[in-house]
Structure formats: structure tokens, C-alpha cells
Amino acid sequence: MADVFIALVHYPVYNKNREVIASALTTIDLHDLARLAAAYDLAGFYVVTPLEDQLRVAQEMVAHWSEGWGAGYNQTRKEAVALVRLAGGLEGAVEDIERTTGKEPLLVGTSAAKGGRRTAFSEMKPFLHGENPLLIIFGTAWGLTEEILDGCHLILEPISGRKNYNHLSVRSAAGIVLDRLLGRS
Amino acid sequence: MADVFIALVHYPVYNKNREVIASALTTIDLHDLARLAAAYDLAGFYVVTPLEDQLRVAQEMVAHWSEGWGAGYNQTRKEAVALVRLAGGLEGAVEDIERTTGKEPLLVGTSAAKGGRRTAFSEMKPFLHGENPLLIIFGTAWGLTEEILDGCHLILEPISGRKNYNHLSVRSAAGIVLDRLLGRS
Numbered sequence: 001m002a003d004v005f006i007a008l009v010h011y012p013v014y015n016k017n018r019e020v021i022a023s024a025l026t027t028i029d030l031h032d033l034a035r036l037a038a039a040y041d042l043a044g045f046y047v048v049t050p051l052e053d054q055l056r057v058a059q060e061m062v063a064h065w066s067e068g069w070g071a072g073y074n075q076t077r078k079e080a081v082a083l084v085r086l087a088g089g090l091e092g093a094v095e096d097i098e099r100t101t102g103k104e105p106l107l108v109g110t111s112a113a114k115g116g117r118r119t120a121f122s123e124m125k126p127f128l129h130g131e132n133p134l135l136i137i138f139g140t141a142w143g144l145t146e147e148i149l150d151g152c153h154l155i156l157e158p159i160s161g162r163k164n165y166n167h168l169s170v171r172s173a174a175g176i177v178l179d180r181l182l183g184r185s
Numbered sequence: 186m187a188d189v190f191i192a193l194v195h196y197p198v199y200n201k202n203r204e205v206i207a208s209a210l211t212t213i214d215l216h217d218l219a220r221l222a223a224a225y226d227l228a229g230f231y232v233v234t235p236l237e238d239q240l241r242v243a244q245e246m247v248a249h250w251s252e253g254w255g256a257g258y259n260q261t262r263k264e265a266v267a268l269v270r271l272a273g274g275l276e277g278a279v280e281d282i283e284r285t286t287g288k289e290p291l292l293v294g295t296s297a298a299k300g301g302r303r304t305a306f307s308e309m310k311p312f313l314h315g316e317n318p319l320l321i322i323f324g325t326a327w328g329l330t331e332e333i334l335d336g337c338h339l340i341l342e343p344i345s346g347r348k349n350y351n352h353l354s355v356r357s358a359a360g361i362v363l364d365r366l367l368g369r370s
Contacts, residue, residue: 016259028213032354039346039353074201076352161224162367167261168224169217172360175353176368179361182347 003043003101003133004182006174007093008033010049014142023141025054027061032171033138034080040178043101043133045083046093055086062086090137090148097133105135109152110177111143112166118157121180127154128181136177138170188228188286188318189367191359192278193218195234199327208326210239212246217356218323219265225363228286228318230268231278240271247271275322275333282318290320294337295362296328297351303342306365312339313366321362323355 011022037045047058064070065081087093097105149155158166159176196207222230232243249255250266272278282290334340343351344361
């Protein structure tokens with residue numbers, strides 16, 4: 001299997017009015033995605049934000065659960081948080097993956113919107129067994145900008161349940177995406 | 186397809202020390218599970234807590250997004266919150282389903298623990314196409330008590346990713362469970 005990384009992007013993303021913003025970090029997202037990363041045996045989880053105070057918050061959270069009081073209190077949380085990496089931008093995450101794996105990651109975008117260039121979950125198998133690591137990129141707020149999606153090698157098809165409603169939280173959506181790709185073999 | 190309901194139980198559940206507690210309501214859980222209920226076309230989402238102040242908080246949240254300021258601000262959130270029902274206990278949820286559907290629901294427990302009586306996701310199809318509505322029950326905190334699980338007709342197998350780590354948030358786990366049962370047909 002290829003190494004799989006995820007990134008949670010706080011900039012650049014859209015707000016409700018489709019303006020490009022830097023969203024605020026939500027610690028519950030970090031915990032939920034870190035736990036998913038542990039459950040699905042991912043190689044790392046990048047928290048991406050250019051805001052220095054937000055990076056500091058993330059850093060404190062990581063330190064609390066990996067070295068501080070929380071490490072003794074909750075061993076499974078420590079195990080999950082150990083997978084968290086901080087990056088000021090998506091490029092930084094990509095460089096880090098290149099440095100640690102020696103290979104260029106395949107950038108896999110996610111979007112709740114349908115579009116021309118979408119890859120079905122069923123078509124992902126060759127990439128999951130390919131040579132290159134995968135970086136699956138999730139957006140916060142109203143989602144990744146077109147520019148980010150355009151720069152991805154692949155964009156996953158949106159999750160469609162039984163209805164034409166696709167406004168899931170990133171906490172639920174990331175779980176479903178990882179489970180569809182890696183959950184049953 | 187059978188009508189599918191979900192319940193998020195705040196009592197009785199275990200805490201870290203396996204004591205039976207009533208957990209505090211988390212509004213982010215309500216939003217995330219309501220959105221999953223909308224996406225997977227569920228018939229309803231029961232928030233179960235015996236604590237009256239907590240029921241009041243849930244009621245205010247529902248009112249805010251369904252009638253108050255939030256209803257105009259976010260239409261998709263309104264659509265999701267319309268599926269939320271409040272119940273003081275699991276029995277109340279069951280009675281409500283019996284009253285509205287005229288049929289007794291099949292109680293489907295969930296647990297992160299392996300055990301003797303577990304039903305594989307692949308075995309669920311007959312029930313999803315059966316006569317009776319399904320009530321899929323999720324626990325908060327450290328999970329549903331044995332007593333609740335013993336009272337369920339079925340208990341779903343735990344979600345296993347690629348690793349022996351199954352400490353997912355209920356926000357992620359509920360998404361994965363619903364997607365496995367209803368997401369791809």
C-alpha cells in the first residue's frame with residue numbers, strides 16, 4: 001500500500017459568500033481527524049494554516065496530549081496526536097512528505113461539489129497501490145478554493161448519500177472518505 | 186427501504202472508568218449527526234438525555250436553526266435540524282417511532298468493542314429492506330452500557346480501519362456506519 005497522508009486546510013478556503021479566507025482552527029477537528037489517521041494507519045495528518053497564533057494553538061494541543069498532562073490521561077489520544085504535523089501552507093506539507101518519503105505525493109482534492117474532473121472512489125485502487133504517497137486534502141469552512149483543486153492531480157467525487165444533500169462536517173466526511181478508500185479490503 | 190432512525194444516547198453511557206454517567210450534550214455532535222441524517226435520508230435523529238437543562242439547550246439549538254435567525258442564514262442547516270427529535274430516554278424514542286410509523290423498530294446497537302454477538306455490515310441488507318424501521322443507537326463518552334446493548338436486537342461489528350485502533354469520535358463513526366449501510370447501492 002502507498003503511504004497515505006491527509007491535510008486539513010484552513011487557507012485558502014471559501015466562506016459562505018465564496019470569499020477566500022483563512023478559517024479558524026477548531027480543536028475538535030484536529031482530534032477527530034487525528035483519530036481517523038490512527039484508525040486508518042495513515043502516515044501523517046497535516047494541519048495547514050498560515051496564521052501563526054493558530055499554529056501556536058495547534059502546537060499547544062499537540063504538546064498537551066503528547067507530552068503534557070493529557071499524555072498520561074489518555075494513551076489513545078496520544079497515539080493519534082503523534083500523527084499531527086503543522087504546516088504554514090500546502091507547499092510546506094508537500095515538501096515535508098518529499099523529505100520524509102523521498103517521493104512526490106499525489107495530491108488528491110476533495111469537494112462537496114460535482115464537477116468535470118472527478119475520480120470515483122472505485123477508481124482509486126491503482127493509486128492506493130502505487131509508488132507515490134497520497135496526500136488527501138480536506139477543506140474547512142465552505143471548502144477548498146478552485147485554485148487548490150486545480151493544482152491537485154485528482155479530485156475525488158463528492159460523497160453522495162441517499163439524497164441530494166452534501167453538507168457534511170469535515171469530521172464526518174473525512175471518516176467516510178477514508179473508510180471508502182481504506183476501510184474494507 | 187426500511188425507515189432508518191438514529192439515536193445519540195447521553196445516558197446511560199460509560200465514562201473513562203466504566204462508571205455509568207449522563208454525558209453533557211455537545212452541540213457539534215447534534216449538528217454533525219443531523220447533517221448525516223439529512224444526507225442519508227433518515228427518518229429522524231433522536232437526541233436522548235434525561236437531563237432537563239440539556240434538553241432545553243437542544244431545544245434552543247433546534248429553534249434557532251429552524252425558526253430563529255439561523256433559519257434564514259443557513260437553509261441547509263435548517264433542513265438537517267428539522268430531523269432532530271428530543272427524548273428523555275431510549276424508550277421515549279422507541280415509543281415515538283412506534284407512534285409515527287405504526288411499527289416496532291429494530292434496535293441496532295453500536296460499540297467500538299468486539300464481542301460475542303456482533304452483526305457484520307454485510308449481513309444488514311435484509312434488515313434494511315425489511316418491514317420494520319431501524320433505530321441505530323450511538324453512545325457518547327466511552328460508549329453504550331452493556332445493559333443497553335443487551336436490549337438491542339442486533340449489535341453492529343466495530344468499525345475496523347487498517348489498524349487495531351478504534352477510538353473514533355461519534356461524529357466520524359456515525360458517518361462511517363451510515364455510509365457502510367446506506368451510502369453505496
